[in-house]
Amino acid sequence: INEPILGADGNVAYIINTTTNITEQILQKQATERAIQLEEILTHEQVLNEELATANEELQAINEELQQSQQDLALLNTELEERITNRTKALAESEAMMRTAIASAKLGTWFINVETREFVSSARTKELFGFYPAEKVSYEAVINQITDEYRSEVINAIETAIQYGETYDMEYPVIGFHDGKLRWVKATGKLYNAEAKKQPHFSGTLIDITEHKMEEIRKNSFIAIVSHELKTPLTSLKAYVQMLAAKAKKAEDPFTAVALDKVNVQVKKMTNLINSFLHISQLESGMIHLDKTNFDLVELIQDRVEEISLTTKGHVIHFQPCKPLLVYADEAKIGQVINNLINNAIKYSPKEKYVDISCSNVDGKAQVRVQDGGVGILPQDKNRIFERYYRVENNQTKTVSGFGIGLYLCSEIIKSHNGEINVESEPKKGSIFYFNLPLSQV
Known part of the structure; x- marks a missing residue:
């Protein structure tokens, strides 16, 4: 400091x-x-x-x-x-079993690349089209072996299945490339969408049904011949019955006149049955002929209702006409469809029940509906009701006669006119059968 x-x-x-x-x-x-x-x-x-x-x-x-x-x-x-x-x-075993099953059933297999149209087929498929097992075969080569009348239909079915993913199932004849042999084959297939490392493809199987088809053709030919042969005497019988009925009425013999009217009804039933068998044989052989003309569907329904009403007792047939519906179709065959639907409604309905028929223009198509108050149809039967020879079997239908060909024939006739036919039904509440036809462009 x-x-x-x-x-x-x-x-x-x-x-x-x-x-x-x-x-x-x-x-x-x-x-x-x-x-x-x-x-x-x-x-x-x-x-x-x-x-x-x-x-x-x-x-x-x-x-x-x-x-x-x-x-x-x-x-x-x-x-x-x-x-x-x-x-x-397991997959290897399954594939081995499938190959064994395919070989045992003599099935052919085929594969079409959807994008490139590359065609790969088994040796059996090549054999069915008349090619050699080791021969390289293209899609066009196989298609060319299908007979002319079926070729376009098969091509369209394949393209439709590929485009819309629909199931492909067809029967058609082919001519062997090397052996010239006629064979009938059944082809089935489906579209498989693209997967990992796999392009979309269309594939399926092919089986030889020649023996079955030829047997069916022979059966149809026999039915056609027998039906044709039966028509001639029936026509004569019908003429004689009508002549005798007129004579009985003139002679004021009511018993004979009524009896002959009943015979005439049965003759008509037999004639319709024979015509049905004839039409089925023609349909299945691809020989059915459609004589198309322009006509008013409403007038045809009215005619058929009046004709059936004359011979129907116990049921009331009611037709509600609509505005004229001009269609371009085979009038006789469409009339047969209407007859079958009305007669079925009568057969499967209790007496004193109404059968209602109506018509209308639905989305530019002529629609005809036949409604009954009958026994109705179960769902499992609805899915098969239009199959050939299929009949609903239950206690209510045991007493109803029939061969199961009427609705099948209706379905085929409507389809041949590019139309649709269907049914709505509930058990014990009745059914509504209806079909649509394209309207005439005239």
Whole structure:
């Protein structure tokens, strides 16, 4: 510490300096500070050690979980390998069984690439089209072996199935390329959409149905011949019955006249049945002829209702006419469809029930509906009601005669006119049969 001393004149005469030794205090302070710092370091290290210990524990737990996961993955991998092995083995066995089944059934297989139209076929398919097993065959070459009358229909069916994913199922004749042999085949197939590493393709099977088809053709020919032969005596019988009925009425013999009217009704039934068999044989042989003309469908319905009403007792047939519906169709065959639907409504309805017939223009098509209050149709029967020779078998239908050909014939006639036919029905509540026909463009 410096302290100035003043003289008599008031100026600093000298300075007194006092010095104190504080080394020990400074050292003590520095030691205290180092101790505090060391304590802080030790405290921080302790915290770090505790955090490190916690981290080690967590790391050990994670390591144990990883070890468990690795064990689980190893087990899962082993299980997956076993599954893949088993499925691969099962698939191989299934493919072997399928190949055996295909070979036993003498099925041909084929494959069409949807994008490139590349055609791959089995040796059996080539054989059915008259090619050699080792011969390379294109799609066009196979199509060319289909007979002229079926070729366009088959091509259209294939293209439709590919475009819209519909099921392909057709029967058609082919001429063998090398052997010139006529064969009938049944082809079925479907569209398979693109999958991993696989392009979309259309594939299926082919089977030889020549023997079955020829037997069917012979049967249809026999039915056609017999039906034709029966028509001649029936026509004569009908003429004689009508002549005798007229004579009985003139002679005022009511019993004979009524009896002959009943005979005439039965003759008409036999004639209709024979005509049905004839039409079926013509349909199945592809020889049915449509004599199309423009006519008013409403007038045809009215004529058929009046004709059936004359011979129907116990049922009331009611027709609600609509505006004229001009169609271009075979009038006789459409009349046969209307007859069949009305007669069926009468057969399957209790007496004193109404049969309602109506017509209308639905979305530019002529629609005819025949409704009855009969026994109705079960759902499982509805799906097959238009099949050939199919009859609903139950307690209510046991007493109703028939061969199961009427609705099949109706369906085929309407389809041949590019129309549709269907049924709505509930058991014990009756049925509504209806069909649509394109309106005439005239």
